[in-house]
Amino acid sequence: MSVTLSDQDKTTLRTAAYGAVSLMSAAAGAASPHKVATQGSIALTSATGLVGHVLAERSSPVGDLGGKSAAELADRVLPALTASVALLRKQAPGEADNFRSTVLVAVEAAAGAGKGGPGPALDAMTRKITGALDAA
Template identity: 55%
Template sequence: MSVATTAAALSLSADEKATLRTAAYGAVSLLAAVDGTGQPGKIAAHGSMALYAGTGPVGHVLAEKAKVHDLSGKSVAEIADKVFPALTEAVALLAERNPAEAENFRAIVLLALESGAHARKGGATPVMADMTARIAAALSTK
């Protein structure tokens, strides 16, 4: 199956694809933002590599070098205000179109968070674990 055929299997618009990417890369951004070391790049890099390694139609969408909604913010709360709605919207959209891909999306994002946390010397902090739990809860909303 070609990339075009695989992505078409979900019948997602450009904006819907951007929402999926915003949700996934935003989740990694949130984890990096709560790291507390002042050097979140390693977490973001490892998490992003895990997203890029996703498979299936969702993996193709996440690997595209294309639009992501604005994830900037002066605080974790401002970033979270953008990411959590995108997570909820992405899961709802995928659950409606292709429940298996909704589960694939959840698994890819959670693996990315785990990869990011393991990249940090000393492992995840309690704050990172809490953020991961909050993101996992957002991914589970139906």
């Protein structure tokens, strides 16, 4: 079965996935936010299936990830994570778990980018991201 996602659906998926990495970077604190973002983004490039194709597309924008704080970023990204899982469960059920695991691998890679392991802020952000993925 071939699944066709709208441009808006694809933007939501990319906003959610790359936004999760951005949230981890915002929570990096003493760890290097650049390293956190780099490791998380590299992990997203390993995605396969429909999710991998959508995340690899560079033709459309990721969406508005701007914000003056982690809270403003979270206001966009956490609902996008929940919406992405719900969307995929409806349109491509096999891809919902693929998306969830892809994002969690990226979050884990991002959390492991700092010296000495993730701190409390990265752990807390990981829980928030996981909660948003599980809320669908």
